[in-house]
Amino acid sequence: MASIPATWMRGGTSKCWVFERADLQVAGKSLDEVLLRLFGSPDERQVDGIGGGTSTTSKAVILAVSANPDVDVDYTFAQVGIAENTVDWGSNCGNCSAVVGPYAIERGWVSAQNGTTAVRTLNTNTNQLILQRVPTPNGAIERTGSQMIPGVPFPSMPVGLGFLNPAGKTTGRLFPTGHPVDELTFDGSPVRVTLIDAGAPVVIIDAATIGLDGLNNPAAIDSDSVLLAGLERLRREAAVRMGLAATTDAAARAIPKVALVARTQAGDDADFAVSMLSMGRLHPALAITGSVALTMAAHEAGTIVRELSRELVGARAGGGSTGRASQSRPDAQLTMRTPAGLVETFYEDVDGIPVVGAVRSARRLANAELLLPEVW
Amino acid sequence: MASIPATWMRGGTSKCWVFERADLQVAGKSLDEVLLRLFGSPDERQVDGIGGGTSTTSKAVILAVSANPDVDVDYTFAQVGIAENTVDWGSNCGNCSAVVGPYAIERGWVSAQNGTTAVRTLNTNTNQLILQRVPTPNGAIERTGSQMIPGVPFPSMPVGLGFLNPAGKTTGRLFPTGHPVDELTFDGSPVRVTLIDAGAPVVIIDAATIGLDGLNNPAAIDSDSVLLAGLERLRREAAVRMGLAATTDAAARAIPKVALVARTQAGDDADFAVSMLSMGRLHPALAITGSVALTMAAHEAGTIVRELSRELVGARAGGGSTGRASQSRPDAQLTMRTPAGLVETFYEDVDGIPVVGAVRSARRLANAELLLPEVW
Incomplete structure (x- = not known):
């Protein structure tokens, strides 16, 4: 056996x-x-x-x-x-x-x-x-940590996950159109968006510009079929602009993702709020690839995220703090409020290479020896 | 740690x-x-x-x-x-x-x-x-067995679970009323039932006597609120007859259980069919305590189960085959068709004590060392 x-x-x-x-x-x-x-x-x-x-x-x-x-x-x-x-x-x-x-x-x-x-x-x-x-x-x-993350009710050891040089992995460019902001159409009117490719291709929209009053009620977004259909049309238009599809009809279901971002109130623990759509529905939390795209966007001048984020990402770390970066886990430089809770992310420059990611947590549950049947 | x-x-x-x-x-x-x-x-x-x-x-x-x-x-x-x-x-x-x-x-x-x-x-x-x-x-x-049980898609090692002397553990008697058959009321008409206490107290009813044509459509039973309400009234009447409650209003929700049994067709692998109700709903399979009650009932002369079962349980084993009983696992003597599939049960006499139960299967999945945090 x-x-x-x-x-x-x-x-x-x-x-x-x-x-x-x-x-x-x-x-x-x-x-x-x-x-x-x-x-x-x-x-x-x-x-x-x-x-x-x-x-x-x-x-x-x-x-x-x-x-x-x-x-x-x-x-x-x-x-x-x-x-x-x-x-x-x-x-x-x-x-x-x-x-x-x-x-x-x-x-x-x-x-x-x-x-x-x-x-x-x-x-x-x-x-x-x-x-x-x-x-x-x-x-x-x-074995004892204090890191809390959305969806895990116990504190544990933090693990920083930094994606090396995540820009342009799908399209070849951080901003596939060459611009930090582009104009697409939502509900017949122009709307400013950031089209970014870092971790994954993402369309970033300020929720206020499509008539949403913040992101405090994710369920309301997820149940608004007119809103979701409008965002799907916008997403397909973005796919064409980003060179991911030849026509809106040919756009893939999975990419680009849509991220709705919103300003937070003074006193909020988060620098901004985000709700992502995945496969046409609201994501219950935030995929790590999405957090990479948003963090890169917050680091770059002129993006929709930079406009409403309270924190300039990378400003504290500076452009070349490789000593700090290689000797300690990155501090959480940016905190995003997601439907599931707060997600902490970072942007670093390590020997000239951007390292962008999020803080997760991990715990060893069991050492095991798994048994297979003698015959199967 | x-x-x-x-x-x-x-x-x-x-x-x-x-x-x-x-x-x-x-x-x-x-x-x-x-x-x-x-x-x-x-x-x-x-x-x-x-x-x-x-x-x-x-x-x-x-x-x-x-x-x-x-x-x-x-x-x-x-x-x-x-x-x-x-x-x-x-x-x-x-x-x-x-x-x-x-x-x-x-x-x-x-x-x-x-x-x-x-x-x-x-x-x-x-x-x-x-x-x-x-x-x-x-x-x-x-580590390689061929035992299949409902709900597990892989064959594995059989384990016979024989309850020693399970009769009367709740009420003091195998037949709390003293009779293998009693008459209760369903939908205003008398209906013959077996009230038995073995493994758990159970009311056994021939499905045909309450107008059901076999038990081939469990979902239809579970969605028939009039039928379920009638069976609940009968169950409460049974609770009083079995001495489990002073009045029908005082009957507990969990006991007795209700078992609907039905004759099987010639050529069927099962000796009879059964659907049990638990907490007012159809049980998706058959709890082991229910299988003990039904197997005891099949062994006893004059019960509703004996009337329609094709097999006289214990007949093959005889009344005192302790040699066989202690040297080999009990053969499955009775096979019941449940909503989830076939369940095999047995009745033995071991040194004068009835041992009644079912065949399950088991498999060791992993040997492990589980880790706790240092502080929690």
């Missing part, structure tokens, strides 16, 4: 099973077959396996020491099918990414520094380098 | 975390506090713990070698709160019970025999002795 070592970790708002690549080899079985049987798939309850029966609890992260001298750890994210007998390798998961740095330090792949330890990770699904910062106050991972 | 050894097992249609009692002691914390934090409760997603965010995946079983010479293993079932910060110790779980026998054998608490190994377990929540039969074909647990 095969037994496979694995570690169960929470990363952000997901639960992720962490494997080392060599451990997943089972004679006569493909990697997909091994993962599916371990997780108990296909079965909508995954009752005979380690999967949790929901998309956020049917996730695996497969790690290996990198052969690239500029990278410490290569990692591959797998969204393991639940009722479907398939594994999706097509995207990364920002939440599960946050387990990689802590795991690499505890495993001894990266030496813990006194203070904060940087782990250079490469997500192989997206070929994105992510610089992780993990607190190691006494030269070791600490 | 505390680390706690634990084993994750599927028992029947539940996922159960198995602990040994001594391992759950954490200085300064109560047992409830330790379980709740391990499971990540209170949190409807249990995202920072080992709980699965559903009632069937937020379960613990705590084992200890018994001090009673007639018992091998004492076990206590805990239903760990999900959004609630409480642990419910008030009932047993038939599904999780099925992990106890296999665990005890693999742990070396009970020596595996060549063929089948019997494990004498005591559920401390209910003070019920359950004789478990686990196949050990070569003197060891085998």
Whole structure:
């Protein structure tokens, strides 16, 4: 009977099973077959396996020491099918990414520094380098942290996830049109937007300019079909302007995303408020790729975000504070209010390369040995 | 940081975390506090713990070698709160019970025999002795089984769960009225029922006598509010007849249960069909206590079940086949068709004591070491 070592970790708002690549080899079985049987798939309850029966609890992260001298750890994210007998390798998961740095330090792949330890990770699904910062106050991972994030009711260790040089990964340019602000049409009238490609292509709109009084009632947005249809038309127009589609009819459903932003009141903990739309519906929180786009936008002069954000991102860090950046986890420089709560993000310049991301949290839940049936 | 050894097992249609009692002691914390934090409760997603965010995946079983010479293993079932910060110790779980026998054998608490190994377990929540039969074909647990049960899409090891002497645990008598058949009222007309107390108090009705044409359409029953209301009046009348309540108004919501039974067609794999009602709604499958009551009823002359069942339960085993009973797992003697699929049950006489139960399946999913935060 095969037994496979694995570690169960929470990363952000997901639960992720962490494997080392060599451990997943089972004679006569493909990697997909091994993962599916371990997780108990296909079965909508995954009752005979380690999967949790929901998309956020049917996730695996497969790690290996990198052969690239500029990278410490290569990692591959797998969204393991639940009722479907398939594994999706097509995207990364920002939440599960946050387990990689802590795991690499505890495993001894990266030496813990006194203070904060940087782990250079490469997500192989997206070929994105992510610089992780993990607190190691006494030269070791600490198991008690105070970081709170939306969707997790317990405090734990913060993990900074910095996307290296995220601009233009899809279109080749941070501002695909060449401008920090463009004019599109909403409800027959012109509306100013920022079209940006960082982490993912995103259309950013000031909620006030489309008649919304702030973003305090996300449910009202999500139930307003006229509003949603108007934003969908605008999104398709943006797809064409950004060079993502030849015509509005040909625009993809998933990109660009739409971000509605709003000014916050004096005294609010957040620099601005945001609600994102994904696949035509309100996102309950904020995907990490969306937070990268908004943070880049806040850093750049002339964008819609800069106009209404209270904080100039990167101003505190300055343009070349590589000493600070490489020795401590980035301070949260920007705080966004999302429908789920506050998200903290940062922008840094590390040796001339922008590193942009968000602060997540992670916790090791269990060290495990997973058991496969003798025959399956 | 505390680390706690634990084993994750599927028992029947539940996922159960198995602990040994001594391992759950954490200085300064109560047992409830330790379980709740391990499971990540209170949190409807249990995202920072080992709980699965559903009632069937937020379960613990705590084992200890018994001090009673007639018992091998004492076990206590805990239903760990999900959004609630409480642990419910008030009932047993038939599904999780099925992990106890296999665990005890693999742990070396009970020596595996060549063929089948019997494990004498005591559920401390209910003070019920359950004789478990686990196949050990070569003197060891085998990890590949062929037992299918409703709700689990993978074959695995069968575990026979035999309730010792389950008659009259609530009312003092197998037939609280003294008769295998009584007459109650449904829709203004008399209807013949069996009132039985075995595993749990149950009212058994032939579906045909209340105008139902078999039990092939459970959804139609569950959506027929007039039918359900009539059965609820009958159930309350049964509560009074069984001595469970002084008046119909005073009848408890949970007991007695109602079982609708129906004849099966020639060629059907099942001896009869059953749909149970629980808390006024159709049960999606069949609780193990319900299967005990129905199997006892099938064994007794003159009951509603005996009238329509194709098989005389216990006839094959005979009245005193203790040799067979103690050396092999009980054959499935009775097969019931439930809304979820076929359930196999048995009735045995072991040294003069009736042992009645059902066949479940179990599988060890993972050996684990669970990690608690340093401070919580």
